[in-house]
Amino acid sequence: MPLIMPIKDLRNTNELSAIAHKEHEPIFITKNGYSDLVVMSSELYDSFARENRIDQAIFEAEKEFAETKEYVDAEEAFAELEKKYFG
Numbered sequence: 001m002p003l004i005m006p007i008k009d010l011r012n013t014n015e016l017s018a019i020a021h022k023e024h025e026p027i028f029i030t031k032n033g034y035s036d037l038v039v040m041s042s043e044l045y046d047s048f049a050r051e052n053r054i055d056q057a058i059f060e061a062e063k064e065f066a067e068t069k070e071y072v073d074a075e076e077a078f079a080e081l082e083k084k085y086f087g
Helices: 009-010 012-023 042-068 074-086
Strands: 002-005 027-033 034-039
Touching: 002 009, 002 012, 009 027, 009 034, 012 034, 012 074
Parallel strands: 002 027
Antiparallel strands: 027 034
């Protein structure tokens, strides 16, 4: 269930921080009854950002395949990555 708080609750930053870290969920802040902001812990943000990078990489790979119809064998790809990053 989403966490929703009115904007006036932003005054109590220590409590908001504790809730964000305890619940590991975004907190939706409303202003005049409408969604206005989203607050989350830095750990949760890092997790979202990491997932977004993975999703973006998958999207780009699917787009490239749709355009070229060429694929790279998984063993080749891993061999190239190993060589690139581990010598």
